[in-house]
Amino acid sequence: MMFRTRLLLVFTLAVVAAVSLVELLVVGNTRQTFERMEAQRADVLTRQFRKEFERRGSEMVRAVNAIAGSEIAVNIAVSPDPAVWYTEAGQLAASHGLDLLELVAGDGSIISSAEWPARFGYKEDWLAAGGDWRKRGAFLRREELPGGTALALLAVGTAAAGDRKLYVAGGQQLDREFLSTLVLPEGMQVLLYRNLEARFSPAELIEASGPAASAERLRPLIEEVRTSRREAVSTVGTGADAETFHAVPLSGDEDNLLGVVLIGSSRRELALLETSLLLNGIAVAAAGILVGIALSWWATARITRPVRRLVVSAGKVAAGDWNATVEISSGDEIGQLARAFNRMTGQLVAQRERLVQSERVAAWRELARRLAHELKNPLFPLQITVENMQRARERYPEQFDEVFREGTATLLAELAQLKQIVGRFSDFARMPMPEMQRVDLNTLVGDTVKFFEAQLSEAGVRAVTQLDPRLPPVQADREQLSRTLRNLVLNAIDAMPQGGTLTLRTAALPGVARIEVADTGQGLTPEECERLFTPYYTTKTHGTGLGLAIVQSVVSDHGGTVAVESEKGRGATFRIELQVTS
Amino acid sequence: MHKSGPALLLLPILLASATRPRYGGTLHVEIRSSIETPDPPNAGSGIPDLSPAFHITRWEAGRRAIFESTETVPGGRPFLDSVEVTMGRALRDQSIDLELGKADLIELGPSEIRRQPPARKVWSSSPVRVLALVFGKLVDDARVREALALAVDRSAIQAVLLQRQGEVSAALLPQWLSGFAFLYPTATDIARARSLASGARPLALAVDDPSFRPIAERIALNARDAGLTLAIGHGSDVRLVELRVASLDPVRALAAMAVELGLPEPAHADSPEALYLAERALLQGHRVIPLIHLPDVYGAGPRVHGGPGVTPLGEWRFENLWLEGGRP
Numbered sequence: 084m085m086f087r088t089r090l091l092l093v094f095t096l097a098v099v100a101a102v103s104l105v106e107l108l109v110v111g112n113t114r115q116t117f118e119r120m121e122a123q124r125a126d127v128l129t130r131q132f133r134k135e136f137e138r139r140g141s142e143m144v145r146a147v148n149a150i151a152g153s154e155i156a157v158n159i160a161v162s163p164d165p166a167v168w169y170t171e172a173g174q175l176a177a178s179h180g181l182d183l184l185e186l187v188a189g190d191g192s193i194i195s196s197a198e199w200p201a202r203f204g205y206k207e208d209w210l211a212a213g214g215d216w217r218k219r220g221a222f223l224r225r226e227e228l229p230g231g232t233a234l235a236l237l238a239v240g241t242a243a244a245g246d247r248k249l250y251v252a253g254g255q256q257l258d259r260e261f262l263s264t265l266v267l268p269e270g271m272q273v274l275l276y277r278n279l280e281a282r283f284s285p286a287e288l289i290e291a292s293g294p295a296a297s298a299e300r301l302r303p304l305i306e307e308v309r310t311s312r313r314e315a316v317s318t319v320g321t322g323a324d325a326e327t328f329h330a331v332p333l334s335g336d337e338d339n340l341l342g343v344v345l346i347g348s349s350r351r352e353l354a355l356l357e358t359s360l361l362l363n364g365i366a367v368a369a370a371g372i373l374v375g376i377a378l379s380w381w382a383t384a385r386i387t388r389p390v391r392r393l394v395v396s397a398g399k400v401a402a403g404d405w406n407a408t409v410e411i412s413s414g415d416e417i418g419q420l421a422r423a424f425n426r427m428t429g430q431l432v433a434q435r436e437r438l439v440q441s442e443r444v445a446a447w448r449e450l451a452r453r454l455a456h457e458l459k460n461p462l463f464p465l466q467i468t469v470e471n472m473q474r475a476r477e478r479y480p481e482q483f484d485e486v487f488r489e490g491t492a493t494l495l496a497e498l499a500q501l502k503q504i505v506g507r508f509s510d511f512a513r514m515p516m517p518e519m520q521r522v523d524l525n526t527l528v529g530d531t532v533k534f535f536e537a538q539l540s541e542a543g544v545r546a547v548t549q550l551d552p553r554l555p556p557v558q559a560d561r562e563q564l565s566r567t568l569r570n571l572v573l574n575a576i577d578a579m580p581q582g583g584t585l586t587l588r589t590a591a592l593p594g595v596a597r598i599e600v601a602d603t604g605q606g607l608t609p610e611e612c613e614r615l616f617t618p619y620y621t622t623k624t625h626g627t628g629l630g631l632a633i634v635q636s637v638v639s640d641h642g643g644t645v646a647v648e649s650e651k652g653r654g655a656t657f658r659i660e661l662q663v664t665s
Numbered sequence: 666m667h668k669s670g671p672a673l674l675l676l677p678i679l680l681a682s683a684t685r686p687r688y689g690g691t692l693h694v695e696i697r698s699s700i701e702t703p704d705p706p707n708a709g710s711g712i713p714d715l716s717p718a719f720h721i722t723r724w725e726a727g728r729r730a731i732f733e734s735t736e737t738v739p740g741g742r743p744f745l746d747s748v749e750v751t752m753g754r755a756l757r758d759q760s761i762d763l764e765l766g767k768a769d770l771i772e773l774g775p776s777e778i779r780r781q782p783p784a785r786k787v788w789s790s791s792p793v794r795v796l797a798l799v800f801g802k803l804v805d806d807a808r809v810r811e812a813l814a815l816a817v818d819r820s821a822i823q824a825v826l827l828q829r830q831g832e833v834s835a836a837l838l839p840q841w842l843s844g845f846a847f848l849y850p851t852a853t854d855i856a857r858a859r860s861l862a863s864g865a866r867p868l869a870l871a872v873d874d875p876s877f878r879p880i881a882e883r884i885a886l887n888a889r890d891a892g893l894t895l896a897i898g899h900g901s902d903v904r905l906v907e908l909r910v911a912s913l914d915p916v917r918a919l920a921a922m923a924v925e926l927g928l929p930e931p932a933h934a935d936s937p938e939a940l941y942l943a944e945r946a947l948l949q950g951h952r953v954i955p956l957i958h959l960p961d962v963y964g965a966g967p968r969v970h971g972g973p974g975v976t977p978l979g980e981w982r983f984e985n986l987w988l989e990g991g992r993p
Contacts, residue, residue: 166825167779201882204821229882 087387091379098375106368113360117353121327125316125348128271129329132346135265136236140221143238143254146179148217151240151251159186160242160249165194172197181253182260183226183235189248197253199229209336210250216241221254222336225279233258234277234333234342257342263291270352274328274345276305283309288345301345304330308343318350323358325350389417393424405432446618453628457504461497468493507629517560517640524557524564524596524661525550528587531568535576543582544575553591557661563637570630571600571657577623578604578655596663601656607649615647634659686971690988691747694770695762697876699753701727710793710909710961710979712750718743718984728752744971744987756876760964769969769988773962774876775828786965788972790979792831792839792958795908796880799926800952801901804868809893810951812862813903815854816891817884819956826879831959837908837922837944839958843915845941849948849955858891865893869900874907880956881905907959913978919944926953 084092150156155175159168165188172195176184184197191211196202213219216239226235237254255261262273274295277287283306285298295301297319304317308330315330326347333342392409399407405428409421468490475486532539532546539546568587575585583603590597607615607622614620616635621628634657638645642662649655700706705724706713712730715721719732732748754762759771760780773787781787798817800810819833832840835849872881878897884905885895895903911921919931919940928947934940947953961979965972971986 166828169825170776199886200879201886203825204818205886 090383094379147238147240147253156242184253187250272347276343323354519558521556522559549588575602603654686987695754695759714981743984769966788975790961793979794959798954808861809865812858815858867894868902870895
């Protein structure tokens with residue numbers, strides 16, 4: 084991954100992380116604020132419901148006291164035959180807007196019942212035992228009705244005439260009609276759980292429109308209030324359908340839990356607001372991230388420009404352009420780096436020149452040594468032959484002709500060797516430019532093996548060829564490449580004086596054609612491998628040390644590479660790789 | 666004295682003309698029962714009692730019947746020209762019609778009786794109707810039937826719902842007819858009823874006459890105290906019915922009731938003891954639970970004079986009635 088890409092990635096990640104963090108903080112704080120507002124709203128709604136409930140209770144008390152204070156109540160109280168009043172409660176309840184009304188004699192016997200007319204004569208002992216009802220106000224009580232048990236908001240009034248007393252117990256059922264008449268703000272709903280059974284019963288949870296559909300959802304909240312008898316709050320549902328319910332326990336006249344009012348406040352508006360806020364936040368964050376990425380792009384481009392120049396210059400240096408320099412445009416660390424790079428390349432150029440000079444000197448010295456060594460061998464016989472010829476003329480003139488003939492023959496032979504030595508040096512100095520043509524390397528390898536058949540047989544070397552039929556032809560100078568292979572084969576034969584196996588192998592690699600020449604000779608040390616392609620370096624007792632130097636020169640002129648792999652005692656493999664051009 | 670002389674003479678004349686029967690007019694009668702037979706009934710009380718002083722001229726089954734006076738009847742023509750009977754009229758509506766002058770003679774229910782003004786003419790018969798619970802054939806457990814018989818508080822029903830009309834009784838024949846109705850116990854025994862009703866299935870209580878629904882509700886409440894569930898509505902388990910004493914002969918009356926209730930024909934009785942045993946045999950097993958004997962009670966409007974228009978047996982006697990504003 085490029086430095087610039089990495090830097091851009093780091094900057095982008097930093098921007099995304101920072102923007103996300105800010106977004107999370109903003110959304111979190113806003114949500115908390117909304118939740119606080121929602122809780123306050125729900126609290127207000129709960130108080131409002133309580134007030135409404137108390138108001139309804141006060142209405143009950145007023146209505147009941149109005150009946151108790153009426154003339155008809157006194158008449159009923161003093162009536163010698165209460166039976167004649169048994170339908171009165173129904174009429175009074177209708178005229179005072181009460182669901183429930185019972186007129187009860189001082190002994191607790193029902194004279195008339197609006198909700199259950201047939202119950203006349205039955206006892207309501209709790210009224211006589213209730214004490215001063217005027218101070219009680221409205222209260223909750225479970226009432227037995229023809230259709231079953233109901234929860235009722237009741238008030239009790241008393242009418243007295245002399246020693247006769249009449250209880251007026253009236254009120255309203257806490258049922259869906261009651262809930263539907265409550266004045267509630269928009270977005271609020273009230274549910275009532277009538278705690279009339281020992282266990283939770285979904286049918287006892289009602290709302291203004293009838294049985295509550297969400298009974299099971301609210302069961303845990305109701306169970307909690309039933310257990311603790313304290314107010315509880317819970318949010319039911321998710322998203323825009325979520326509702327927060329405040330559960331308020333309703334205690335009866337005997338401090339028993341008779342009901343649970345669930346004041347539900349829809350979280351739809353809050354959810355929509357939060358969603359809107361979140362979407363806006365995401366949009367702003369996305370815009371911020373995009374701007375951040377753009378700025379990061381610009382910043383990374385600005386920061387990495389000198390680095391890229393350094394990279395380009397370093398590439399040039401690596402490619403051999405040691406004069407490459409970097410423009411210094413700042414005084415920061417990058418500028419210092421560029422300055423150091425320029426200084427380093429300058430020193431490298433100087434060192435290279437010094438090295439070239441010293442190598443040149445060393446090469447001349449080596450050349451002189453090699454020339455002296457190569458020339459010394461033929462020169463010595465020349466000297467001896469000439470001295471023999473001089474000695475024979477002076478001392479044995481009759482044999483001079485014969486000595487002269489033999490001596491000139493020797494001289495000519497040694498001069499031919501000298502000429503050969505000089506020719507080799509001359510060849511190396513005059514390596515011509517390759518003349519490129521399509522060359523089939525498999526054919527070239529086969530021809531080379533054929534060329535050396537007799538010599539290989541004489542040396543006891545078995546030749547093996549492993550040719551890759553997929554090998555494509557390459558652009559090369561056939562003559563030079565043939566000479567290169569011959570040099571390598573000759574070296575291999577020399578490396579196996581006791582005989583062995585010579586393997587010539589070709590292989591088609593992606594974009595590359597490979598030729599390997601492997602022997603099973605004594606191998607090379609790593610140090611020998613390193614110096615093997617140095618001109619005039621040889622491990623043999625004979626030779627000029629130019630063979631492998633010529634091989635490297637030819638392969639290099641063809642844009643290829645040559646390498647050697649070897650271990651001492653396990654032979655050596657020379658590998659030539661040439662580019663394949665389509 | 667001279668100045669007041671003519672006035673003193675005129676007053677007795679006016680009084681005499683006001684009390685003297687007058688001919689003509691139509692007596693508007695309203696009843697709650699609705700007789701659905703294609704032809705007018707010719708036996709029983711009520712409409713059949715109009716003959717022979719009146720003869721029917723129009724019959725609309727279940728709605729209306731018009732009778733006209735018979736000129737040639739022995740004893741002379743009735744004062745009324747005609748009698749129009751409207752059927753199927755609720756007791757409350759009858760009271761309203763009487764107040765508004767749309768009706769001259771109506772039936773009075775228990776709750777209406779105490780609301781009548783003091784000047785209202787109220788004619789009452791002896792207790793000639795029996796209010797009773799009748800079990801259907803599906804209720805074959807006598808213990809359940811007895812439980813209900815022991816649970817019903819007849820006194821409360823009579824005192825409150827019927828405003829002390831009629832007589833509490835556990836007998837089919839009224840006391841005035843048989844003389845031994847008091848022998849049948851009417852006291853409640855909720856504890857025993859509870860033990861008898863243990864494990865009983867819910868029963869359906871049907872009410873033939875809507876005006877008896879409050880009584881049915883009270884019976885259901887009493888039954889609940891005994892552990893019996895009675896659901897008021899349609900069904901064939903128990904019915905709250907009204908029977909009429911069809912004859913002044915108690916033997917015949919009992920036989921008629923047995924037929925009407927689908928009970929076996931009672932054994933022939935030629936003595937009060939035998940009749941008692943016959944009635945007790947009918948009531949044994951509590952297939953029928955007599956509750957209360959009720960009289961027929963009628964209220965007459967201010968136009969109606971003469972009478973009473975109802976005999977102690979609840980028969981209509983309209984030939985002696987006359988209406989104000991008729992011809993002399």
